């Protein structure tokens with residue numbers, strides 16, 4: 001079954017240094033349809049990671065709530081797979097045992113967990129590297145492992161925080177195609193944060209643009225490109241126009257703090 005994710009009135013201020021609180025998010029409401037691929041873009045520091053962490057139940061907002069299929073979400077749950085901004089692999093675990101981790105947390109029998117992890121490792125093209133350690137892999141390979149780990153327990157929701165941000169352009173393009181291929185198999189509900197406009201338009205059904213601190217939703221752009229997407233589409237007029245529209249919305253704030261206009 002595909003899942004829907006909804007958030008209403010999310011606001012959050014970090015108060016680690018009480019004298020200097022950081023307002024990260026203000027009044028964000030959004031709704032992601034079952035099987036939809038949503039991209040969230042915005043300048044560095046605008047609160048994208050904070051938003052994703054709240055959507056994943058990893059951070060409790062000061063205000064607002066999140067619902068997963070109509071049920072309040074207040075803690076991480078197995079329906080959600082997360083890929084963090086950095087691969088976040090455990091250096092002392094091999095590729096295989098890193099990918100097995102979510103299944104071990106669920107107390108799945110070792111043999112079954114190993115078989116499922118192995119299948120995912122093959123799916124992301126890392127067959128033969130099961131016994132390698134993260135330090136022995138390239139950045140792109142590490143992100144593939146993170147993707148396999150996020151998918152191994154078959155989550156209905158996938159939250160991706162700039163999963164390919166650290167990769168070179170060519171590897172990134174390949175990973176985007178890989179991600180679309182994996183998504184077309186299971187049609188998870190996806191929220192992907194990126195600050196790459198081309199990537200957002202190429203992958204998503206809809207692009208949300210956030211304004212800088214505190215992050216608010218500034219615009220929503222429906223991506224009218226057909227599926228399956230192909231790299232050649234990036235040269236099309238429609239693609240160019242959509243990318244320009246997203247860029248205009250991002251630039252409209254000039255990366256500056258904008259007081260509440262609502």
Ligand SMILES: Nc1ncnc2c1ncn2[C@@H]1O[C@H](COP(=O)(O)OP(=O)(O)OP(=O)(O)O)[C@@H](O)[C@H]1O
Pocket residue numbers: 014015016022023024042043044045046047048049050051085195213
């Ligand atoms: N754990 C934290 N403690 C204090 N402040 C934080 C914390 N995490 C984030 N912030 C602040 O909240 C704001 C939003 O941060 P966040 O990481 O959500 O932005 P982002 O859009 O993901 O940025 P980037 O594109 O650089 O990853 C920033 O000003 C940041 O300094």
Ligand SMILES: [Mg+2]
Pocket residue numbers: 048049050085161
């Ligand atoms: Mg971030």
